[in-house]
Amino acid sequence: MTARPPETALVNAADFSSYLEPNRGRRALLLNPPVYDAQYWARWSQPAGLLRIASLLRQLGYAVNLIDCMETNARGYVPKSRRLVDGKPYIERDDIRKTTWHFGLRWENVRQRMTELDSPPDQVWITSIMTYWWESTRDAVTLAREVFPQARIIVGGIYPTLAPDHARAHLGADVVLRGELPQASHLWTDLSLYRTPPTYAILTTSRGCPWDCNYCAARTLNNGTGKMRLRDPEDVLAEIEHKMLTYGIRRFGFYEDNALAFRGHLQHILELIIERRLNLELYAPEGFETRMLNQDLLSVMKLAGFEKIHLPFETLKWETNLGWNRRHASTASFDRALAAAIRAGFKERSEEINAFVLFGLPGESLEDVIDSALYVHNAVGSIIPMLFTPVPGTHLYDEHSHYLHDEMKWDLQHLNGKLLPFLEYNRRSYPGLRASDYMDLEALMSVLNQGKVLSRSANLCGDTRSSQAFRSAVSALTATALPSTLSSVAM
């Protein structure tokens, strides 16, 4: 597929009102494109932004259709098929291979779904989420252009907001929307567009984050401001109750920039859930700011229906946190939040408490990453390894943009964390570093999580006789072997 020569208008979403006049006769097709990637996590992947646009367009009188190429089947999976890149079904990255997949509906099925519509749409709204997934957005635009040559094609979402010039140059859309459509920000997601109602829903009760971590794009996504914007808690409850009544949904996931930054807001919502005796399963897969977690809040979370919590541990070292402009975060805060969580009834070593460990960053210390993984393994037993992806619109990306694009000649699709964009960069510190070492690092964190007996994960750092014996065996080897074998690695 080839992109249409751009006559693309780049428009700030806030200025987009001229496109959004009430119009009873208009038809809009909303499209969540497939994903090209080596792996895809299908949980909590509903295109919430697009579904809010659906609500907005319906309010304006549009007839709306949805093609969500990433809709999961009853078992929670999306279909996948091999995708050739340069004629090969895999990408070679240093000494490893990554299979390349087309996740979601195949293009012929998307075309079929498009041609099955009662009437061609006047507008096709395409959402685009990860910046490194932009190629499938481009192909979605091309297909939409072929099938609906008269339609206006509008692309919005995170990718066009963070990389608007790239989107304008590469997609071939009529309009690239940068930023958030304010009219839709607090609307409910419209799940009625699905043929099979989803089993969960995504909630966003607030937007904005006062912090500006140097790897995070939240500030850029919020028009460069750290100001918090809140939804009315009663409106959130009304949305929950509507989705329970209409679709039978009881699982809700909070997706927020920083759910706790405005103190009391989330807690108030949870207290309303408790007060109304709604029987819900609640999740916040992106985690909570640890310094804002206290026993009172965690007890309310537990009562309201949180079965698991995710804590953004990220790194053990305070100085690393400072380097990331995360002055508000520390291991001491994590310890405090963890103790409160345990007192509130969440069990450690049982996946009720999970913590993220970040790796794959430029200039990182692999020793620190492993120390962090061991710290989390000892403290909670459930490490969630997070491979870092440099995201346009972040300080860290800006600092390394020259390296990524000029030195390495990479485009955005190459910045996918799974392709280790900073592998060569980190060889400056670790000359022998290979891609397979990163796979080993991921493997280490993965296997540390897996030693479960009677639902509790084993602790290699514990004081049991078995753990001590394991460490003794490892240490004995280290005493004799390390100095020579590590000599090629700069520390």
Added chain:
Amino acid sequence: MSATTAPAATDISALGTIPERALLINPPVHDTRFPWSHWRQPTLLLRLATLLKQCGTDTKLLDATHWSLTKRLRRRRVDVLDLDGISVNKWRFGTPASALAAQLRALATADWRPDAIYVECFTTFWWEGASEVIALARRRFPQAQVVLLGPYADLAPDHALTHGGADSVMRNALATLGSYRPDLTLYPRPPNFYYVSLGSGTRSAEDILEEIADAAAKRIHHFAFSDHAVHRQHPDLFRRVLEGLASKQLGVNFYALGNLSATDIMAQPDLAGLLKRAGYLQLHFADDRAVPPDESSHKDTVESHAAAAALCQAAGFRGRTDDLAASLCIGRPCEDIAERARLATLLSHHVGSVILWPYQPTPNECPEIELEDQNGKLFPFRHDSGLTYRDYLELLGLAAVLNAKYRTRTFDFMGTGLISQLFQRSIVRRAWDAPDEVKGSVNLPLAVRS
């Protein structure tokens, strides 16, 4: 299938009067766990079926733990054990009692009434399952003679008669039946695996190969030898069978489930290649229960496993995958659990993974303990070793980490790769005990500070 060796008169007499109709029952299993359940097959009953059919007996089988019936074995909690303060569920695995009763009723309704009922009980501490099905069968067929066979009958015959509910026990049935082929036609759909026996070394390699070829022709692709220490006890016959398999290329997969040892491989360096050519997919080495747990034997164990693993890898078995596993016995009397953990760590380093096999005492080793509580998974000697059940859970947890796979491979904690070495350094400096200056301070929001 036909028997390969004509039964001796004494063999037949071991059965007593040859019944006209025989019902064979493999009972459900009462246990806290039922590992390797997909490899469980009532081989004695299936071999007995061959013998009975030769004698003209009309034979039927009820297998309460047959996997193909339900794909996933059903289980129901029957008890909660208190093991040093830890609650452990005890389950009944297998076809529900109501379904078994219905199957018995269906036989009776069809006017098929057995003269004899044979029940195989694979181990002494599973006697409750045998007792359960015997009671069920007796209720439906009170005139039938009930015979128990298998290790329960061999090792605890008095208990089997008084508690199991059998009329008689057939002791040492394996000696009588070992040379008969298992009759898998008793299953509506044959299992996808097959146990072959060298028949205590009395069978010919040609006969064994013919049996395997016959089973393969029936679309059975997974095989294991049921003989204990198969190479050590019958080295020549086993080799001839392997060579036959290698030359015939039957397209079958073999699994060594604890009856080959690392020393077998080390003693005959071409054996690993021969096993690979014969179709062996996985080698689970025998555990060390026969070896005294002292320092010199540990050294030998580690060295033999390191050498065997190297030979196997050179022969094409992939290290750190399902292809190879060491085994270690845990739960022996007066055990040093730290030594077991250390050995497990070393074996996992060399072989890739290590399976911990609970030591199973014979009934006379701990007569003061009820038979069902002699279950090795409950570690009946733990208190003699000054240990608790929790200690063994921790050891099992360590093994679970050592054996955990990431994309089909285990992680080598003692390896020489960069991440392994950095991990070792983190362990040495106890990274999880980070000092406060590394962890930073708690930067509380203003209102909380006040």
